[in-house]
Amino acid sequence: MSTVLTSEDLVQAPGGFALTLRYLRRNRSLAVGLLIVLLLMAFTVIGMLTIDVSHAYPLAVKPKQPPGARYLLGTDFFGRDLLSEMVVGMWQTALIGVLAGGLGTLIGVFLGFVSAYFGGAVDTIIKGTCQILTPIPVFLIQVVIAGSLDKRDVTIYTMAFIVLALGWMWPTLVIRSQVLTMKERQFVSVAKLSGRNDLGIIFAEIMPNLLPFIAASFVSQVFSAVFASFYLAVVGLGPLREPLLGNIIWSAQGQGAFFNGWWWWPIWPAIGMVLILGSLALINMGLDELANPRVRRTE
Amino acid sequence: MGGFTPTDLEKIVASYSAKFGLNKPLWQQYLDYIGSVARLDLGVSMNKFPKTVWQLLLESLPWTIGLLFVATVFSFILGNLLGALAAWPRSPRWVKGLATPFVLLMGVPPVLMAVFLMFFVAFRLKLLPMGNAYSIGVIPNWSSIGFIFDVLKHQILPALSLILGTVGSWVLSMRGMGVTIQGEDYVLFAEHKGLGGTAIFRDYYLRNALLPQVTGLALAVGTMVTSGIVIEQFFGLPGIGSMLYDAIKVNDFLVIYGIVLFIVIAIAVLMIVVEMLYPLLDPRVRAQK
Numbered sequence: 001m002s003t004v005l006t007s008e009d010l011v012q013a014p015g016g017f018a019l020t021l022r023y024l025r026r027n028r029s030l031a032v033g034l035l036i037v038l039l040l041m042a043f044t045v046i047g048m049l050t051i052d053v054s055h056a057y058p059l060a061v062k063p064k065q066p067p068g069a070r071y072l073l074g075t076d077f078f079g080r081d082l083l084s085e086m087v088v089g090m091w092q093t094a095l096i097g098v099l100a101g102g103l104g105t106l107i108g109v110f111l112g113f114v115s116a117y118f119g120g121a122v123d124t125i126i127k128g129t130c131q132i133l134t135p136i137p138v139f140l141i142q143v144v145i146a147g148s149l150d151k152r153d154v155t156i157y158t159m160a161f162i163v164l165a166l167g168w169m170w171p172t173l174v175i176r177s178q179v180l181t182m183k184e185r186q187f188v189s190v191a192k193l194s195g196r197n198d199l200g201i202i203f204a205e206i207m208p209n210l211l212p213f214i215a216a217s218f219v220s221q222v223f224s225a226v227f228a229s230f231y232l233a234v235v236g237l238g239p240l241r242e243p244l245l246g247n248i249i250w251s252a253q254g255q256g257a258f259f260n261g262w263w264w265w266p267i268w269p270a271i272g273m274v275l276i277l278g279s280l281a282l283i284n285m286g287l288d289e290l291a292n293p294r295v296r297r298t299e
Numbered sequence: 300m301g302g303f304t305p306t307d308l309e310k311i312v313a314s315y316s317a318k319f320g321l322n323k324p325l326w327q328q329y330l331d332y333i334g335s336v337a338r339l340d341l342g343v344s345m346n347k348f349p350k351t352v353w354q355l356l357l358e359s360l361p362w363t364i365g366l367l368f369v370a371t372v373f374s375f376i377l378g379n380l381l382g383a384l385a386a387w388p389r390s391p392r393w394v395k396g397l398a399t400p401f402v403l404l405m406g407v408p409p410v411l412m413a414v415f416l417m418f419f420v421a422f423r424l425k426l427l428p429m430g431n432a433y434s435i436g437v438i439p440n441w442s443s444i445g446f447i448f449d450v451l452k453h454q455i456l457p458a459l460s461l462i463l464g465t466v467g468s469w470v471l472s473m474r475g476m477g478v479t480i481q482g483e484d485y486v487l488f489a490e491h492k493g494l495g496g497t498a499i500f501r502d503y504y505l506r507n508a509l510l511p512q513v514t515g516l517a518l519a520v521g522t523m524v525t526s527g528i529v530i531e532q533f534f535g536l537p538g539i540g541s542m543l544y545d546a547i548k549v550n551d552f553l554v555i556y557g558i559v560l561f562i563v564i565a566i567a568v569l570m571i572v573v574e575m576l577y578p579l580l581d582p583r584v585r586a587q588k
Binding site for chain 2: 237253282
């Protein structure tokens with residue numbers, strides 16, 4: 001639990017790479033999380049380069065084959081190769097996660113800064129909206145949005161957008177509270193007195209100090225975007241043509257995969273999803289420690 | 300008679316459109332809907348036509364409430380007990396170790412837990428049924444013990460998938476709370492009075508650490524409901540989640556909106572109730588008034 005380095009040391013000290021490695025040895029959860037993510041990325045990238053992507057779509061291969069030499073992870077009822085499905089599914093999951101997570105963080109940073117830095121009525125409106133929306137199970141509203149769309153129109157990007165539409169409140173609140181504490185620090189007053197304008201203070205003074213928080217909130221945004229899109233897909237609201245991991249589980253359950261003994265069909269995507277979510281959670285925990293070493297993770 | 304000719308079909312469509320108000324302009328349909336919701340009328344299901352949304356809700360609510368209530372209570376009690384024991388300095392080593400697996404399981408969402416449980420327990424070991432609310436071919440009869448037992452057996456896996464993944468967060472927050480409370484003066488005072496370990500644990504330590512957890516309970520209900528909806532659909536249980544799923548499949552708008560509205564309001568009400576229960580549990584809050 002002891003972290004000697006702070007984020008500033010990490011940026012300023014010479015030989016940043018060696019220091020980063022040394023830090024990673026101390027921050028186990030960050031190291032393990034990053035390792036799993038790297039492995040998953042390698043699996044996806046190598047897979048996308050070597051595997052016939054068309055095998056991830058129906059009627060490509062012989063259906064209902066158990067895992068074996070020819071089909072490493074088996075094939076499903078619709079004649080899709082599960083290995084190809086996993087590769088494409090991972091790729092699409094990453095796409096949704098990064099897209100919705102990245103944009104969500106951007107919106108959060110923007111709204112958080114506006115809300116905290118300028119205060120007043122704007123702050124009340126932004127904070128109020130966030131606080132009202134946070135306890136409501138957002139998933140239900142996403143279900144309504146996704147359910148009202150024509151199912152043929154739902155693509156990977158629509159999914160990302162649905163997830164994004166209700167996924168910016170948490171980063172907004174986090175960044176807002178950080179800016180609020182940052183705003184009162186002396187270096188901001190000094191910058192103000194020396195005649196910097198608001199934008200200068202925001203981008204040159206406050207933003208660099210918040211980078212670890214923004215990084216942490218990006219990772220947690222990716223986590224919740226992946227989570228939300230997975231849940232939507234598992235109840236059959238995803239892009240039905242695509243082999244998104246949640247979709248695979250949904251179609252397997254719909255065809256009674258366990259009843260019929262095709263156990264390999266739902267198991268691989270479930271393992272993949274556990275790895276994705278688990279590694280993101282580990283990174284998140286590690287980054288939290290990096291961003292504020294004094295906070296012991298007790299939640 | 301019937302819908303055998305195109306003109307008859309058109310007549311049927313027209314009469315249904317008029318019945319549901321689908322021939323009116325969109326804004327008026329919207330206002331009509333808002334108006335009827337304000338009068339607590341959630342409308343009629345288009346798929347299961349004569350039934351109203353309320354009837355459908357009342358049919359499926361007992362299943363959902365039963366599952367979620369049991370799962371929430373179990374995970375709350377188990378998590379808080381394990382968390383408190385993990386932070387308690389006098390508890391033996393193996394008890395402290397009990398909490399760790401649950402913290403690790405926190406990363407696994409209930410649906411994935413369901414996939415794995417179904418695979419290992421139902422598919423491989425064949426210990427429990429794979430889904431459905433009761434055995435296929437059984438006629439529901441709530442007065443027979445056998446049927447109730449059958450239903451309970453089918454509820455174990457769904458409940459377990461909900462419980463296993465949620466215990467960890469209670470453990471973590473309770474452990475954090477427990478560590479701070481150990482340093483409090485009243486715990487020290489109780490020790491110096493010569494009270495036994497069990498009495499201090501139960502009356503001084505657990506009671507005070509539990510208070511903030513009750514607020515957490517209100518927030519946890521929201522996540523529990525979300526997971527419960529997916530789990531029900533996954534196991535084919537006849538609760539609100541499955542009803543929502545059926546409605547989504549056939550675009551039964553009024554049912555979808557009705558369910559979502561109901562759940563959101565129910566959660567809001569639950570949170571207010573928990574907030575109002577707080578003074579009952581905490582004498583300090585009562586004293587301040």
